[in-house]
Amino acid sequence: MSIITIERKLLEKNDAVARENRDLLGRHGVFALNLVSSPGAGKTSLLERTLEHLRGTIPVAVIEGDVQTDLDAQRVARYGVPAVQIITRGGCHLDAPLVRDALASIPLAGIRLLIIENVGNLVCPSNYDLGEAMKVVVASTTEGDDKPLKYPAMFRNASVLIINKIDLVPYLNSKPETLKANALQINPSLLTFETSCTTGAGIAEWCDWLRRQASPPSA
């Protein structure tokens, strides 16, 4: 019982800071995404493709969350966007205070879109509000089509599902239609995209949607 109480208190403290982050982002008109997935679903590759596609259209910033190493921030920095690396040193998810600290290093006034790449983990990040506008869950076709049923919290708490690595579908037993149907069974309001970072399929549709979300209402 005491463990549950502690966990609840931790979440309450997190949620309070998440509200501050959301207010701060709102004041600057920044649309913020919390990108979540299993390790290796392709979040960083998708981020690279997205930065490449959006270059010269809307100003983007990135917060990278990793258990260890700044490999991802190095990959992202090549696209010339403000990028902050959070290393959790074993921690299994980002939380709102970590993101608050990272936000202090980002020139928010000039930014329209903030992408926060969470630690690769399909369980723990689902409970932690970072102050984002929405969670985007990336699921790779290679992970099998049963993942939404087996890890429902993440799919329930996300607003967008990106089915990635669709170029590998011909070589797999799992089907993206089944993955999508399973995800919609958990969360009927999920918006879905299908992408391949190898062929570039679906990247334009995803980026067009992103650009619409991140444009000021008057545009």
Place this chain on the structure above:
Amino acid sequence: MSIITIERKLLEKNDAVARENRDLLGRHGVFALNLVSSPGAGKTSLLERTLEHLRGTIPVAVIEGDVQTDLDAQRVARYGVPAVQIITRGGCHLDAPLVRDALASIPLAGIRLLIIENVGNLVCPSNYDLGEAMKVVVASTTEGDDKPLKYPAMFRNASVLIINKIDLVPYLNSKPETLKANALQINPSLLTFETSCTTGAGIAEWCDWLRRQASPPSA
């Protein structure tokens, strides 16, 4: 500081129960593996292939750990082995007390090999000893070859690495040799296997090794 203390106490309690589990398994001569990976790396498919290959040789039992659903235990039960499903209801890893409860339902006297399939999570299960003889980490070729560097604790705490889905290598940018080199950089004593549950490649080598580990010393 208080959070760290609580976490340490939790781990100490877990480790005490893990020792009880290890003693119990030792008394019955059961060789126990803790199978860990990202969601969708192919743990359950590998388990199915393993049960198929070992059928009629050594008696095996399975403990399935999942956040939600008993889909995996259903898959495993078709192979006619004792299988117990643990549903963590949102919990991100198995712990020793959960495994102790599951062990109570398994006829250990007749078993030589116990495979515990952990929750799909490359971070949290690394700290929790379940009483196993060793951790086996499964990494899929599709996850990219940088995972050992980004999630080092799991590769450091494992004794065996199985590089799975090698049939997909021709369609990927990542290389199993790089994955293996990165893993050995983290943990030079890792024993490695390469498998495909689609083609069956490497399954015989893996099962031969398993059978040798699980055979009584006199055999």
